[in-house]
Amino acid sequence: MIKRGLAYAVLVLGCLIAIVPFAITTLASLKTMPEIVQDVLALPATPAWGNYAEAWEQGRFSRFFLNSTVVAIAVVIPSVVFSSMTGYAFARFRFRGSNAIFGYLLLGMVVPLQAMVVPLFYLLRELNMLDSLWALILPQIALSMSFGTLLMRQTFASVPKDIVEASVLDGASSWQILWQVMFPLSRPLIGTLGLLFFIWTWNEFLLPLVVNIDPDYHTLPVGLLYFQQRWTSNMPLIAAGATIIFVPLILIFMMFQKQLIRGLTEGALKG
């Protein structure tokens, strides 16, 4: 019984320490600077919603938010489609060079982005893609292939073979089997994969920092960094900017908590 109480106490404390910094940040975003200086933990007299309007318009968070959303969608969908196709090729067919190609695709998990990002900058410059959303989209699709292929191969390999055989007998082409049989059957895992791609893209910082100098093409993390540098001592505004970034993440997290935690921990076990 005592042990049980202790377990609860430890977990509550651990949760508080994890969550309180975000809560205090949101609190600060609703206050004025004098209110923060006076008592940082007190509630504001009236919520200063104006901070959000200012961050959203003058701070250009509307633009960063739009960029982040466009990039996330443009990365996640092709990444899921392409890795379903590569995963399917390895799971369903036996062909010359399959092991070599599989190993080749896993190369992306061994070499960190930090080692590729500088040459990537020069490559994108050759392609005239610097300072554009393409510079964020195409490389991140490519970076998704390693993990995606690994996961989808495993997922498709675990689809019972009777189902596939039955579809073959029904005269389904391999293309139809992929999209009409395998894909729907694996929906939970594909959902998780999409969520992971989304989080990784939404959070990516180094790539946009290096390849896009023009603030028109900044995503939220880079935007927040420059925003912080510009408004160093305007805490309410920085707090509002930070809140704009983490609220969508918290919402998605609350909606897909189980899938995300499982995906990220098992992704780590895999990766």
Place this chain on the structure above:
Amino acid sequence: MRPHSPEPGVLAGEPAIVAGFTASSRRRAGPGWEPYLYLLPGVVVFTLFVVIPIVAALAISLTAWNGISWDTATFVGIDNYIQAFEEPRFWTALWHNLILIPYFVILPTILGLAPAALVHQMKLRGAALFQAGLFLPYIMPGVLIGVVWRWMLNPIFGPVNSVLEDIGFDPPTWLADFTWALPTIGFIGAWAAYGFCYVVLVAGIQKIPVDLYDAARLDGANGWQEFTAVTLPGLRREIAVVLTVNLINALRAFDVVKATTDGGPGDSTTVLALFMMNSLDGNRAGYAIAIALFLAVVTLVLSLAVLKLFGDRDD
């Protein structure tokens, strides 16, 4: 951050060959060109934006190049690497990464392991809710974590110091203090990771057969002996994973440092990835890439070592 692994698949218990589907397609005289068509889009994108940069990185690291026109690139062999090794600031930066290891790797593992062992196989009300709360920092971008903590620890109007001052302490200026800045970043890293460690470890504990605990109790083991004789060995794999992930984060630390101190005050928190990015500004592409590749190799070697040390590959 996208997952990285020194040996993808080793820990996943991947099936070595993919059984099941191949039989029927083989009977039809082999799949022909079909699988290659499925691979095409993925492999093309991957080759263009991952493989070419990797190959280019290796090549550029062996040249002196101003980063502008290819005509100016001259082959210099391993000069860039030698230059880095002779630069004291390079070693200082690497040293800072090593100082982060206890904070990023060991501290959160212990902070996750202790409650996981305590919770053990208890059925707790709201277990999923606790997991979610604890896990939250792990899904947040590093820059955001940096910005949030920079404000939390602001010496003038940040909440941490104002609370500490209220209860009679005389706190340091944390991120602005030469001695405290690096450990403070370390604590931020530990804060961001302990919930993740807890979730992985508690899931691992639930997979340990209850019989093992019953047997230990029959043998008269006390709580601590149970922990060292049953829990710890049963968690080998999970501990190896947690340590490896944390270690990779310590060695690659960049986002949080960039957003909190940007390497300062002075050079006191300049980690290797930041040093690499800063040396880019001097138009020394080959030099910067050499450092990045060095860091990649160090990360690979150290994380393989951790896996070998802790990983149990027999299952």
